[in-house]
Amino acid sequence: MTLTVPDGAGRGHLVVPGSRDAAEVIHGDLRARILSGDVPAGSELSQTGVARDYRVSRGPVREAFRLLQRDGLIAAQVNQRARVATLSIDEVEHLYALRVANETMALAVSVPRFSVAELDELDRMVADVEAAEPGGFALWEERHHRFHMGLVRHGGARMLGSIRQWAEHTARYRRIYIGDDGWSLGSREHPLLVAHCRSRDVTAATTLLARHLSRAALSLIATMDPAHEPALLRAAIRQVVPAGDR
Structure with missing residues (x-):
């Protein structure tokens, strides 16, 4: 028998008891709920409770917990429990x-490979991001993520998988620490990023993207702990941005 995942846990997914x-x-589903903040940091999850909610045995829940732990989203505890x-x-x-x-590395590879159709699509994505701003963070974040993935589309499947995961994890922080104005401040740079791609200017595109990402990071860090010195982030920026442009 096929069951719909219960309200509060769902998103239209179907669970077939006993299926692979x-x-x-x-x-x-749990990953999406944790990243969106529906399941807050520090929340306790039990295998028994999750199995009951999804109407499955503890076997698939145990495997799901293992995958969430691999993602760095939960920490296993005793007695078949975990904490976000x-x-x-x-x-x-x-x-x-x-x-x-x-x-920036994936963008450098992508810039010379973009087709005209792909560049036109990036322009449409920019407009979609701007149109989403009045709709709130969730809609803006979805379209913003799609745009950034479009910028690096020629980076290769393995690289894109890692980039997607890192971007999803940072969204978890942006939802909490950046207010309604903060998450839209960088939108004015999106058209310029596409313009640099269209002119095939790799240095200008990668420099702007590094600044774009690091601005969001430094805003988050300053909100969380103004005294924190982001040495690792600054080292990454130095690897990308020419000395004269820092």
């Missing part, structure tokens, strides 16, 4: 340092 994809579906990972300023800095270094 049950763990994957539960992992995907707390928010960490060190993680913010680490994630953004990875994003600066790797997204």
Whole structure:
């Protein structure tokens, strides 16, 4: 029998008890809820409770927990329980340092490979992001993420998988620490990023993207702990941005 995941846990996913994809579906749904803040940092999850909510045995839940732990989103505890990972300023800095270094590299590869149709699509994505701002953070974040993934689309499947995961993890922090004005401040740079891609100017595009990402990171870090010195992030920026442009 096919069951719809219960309200509060759902998003239209289906769980088939005993099926091989049950763990994957539960992992995907719980992951999305943790990243969106629906399941807050510090929340306790029990295998028994989750199995009851999804109407499955503890086997697929145990596997889903293992995958969430691999993602760094939960920490296993005793008695088949886990706790959603707390928010960490060190993680913010680490994630953004990875994003600066790797997204600029993927953009450098993508710029000479963009087709005219892909560049036109990026322009449409810019307009979509701007149109989403009055709709609130969730809609803006979805379209903003799509735009940034479009910028690095020729970076290769393995690189894109890592970039997607790092971006999703930083969204968890942006939802909490950046207010309604903060998350839209960088939007004015999106058209210029596309313009640099269209002119095939790799240096200008990667320099702007590094600044764009690091500004968001430094805003988050300053909100979380103004005394924190982001040495790792600054090292990543130095690797990308020419000395005269810092």
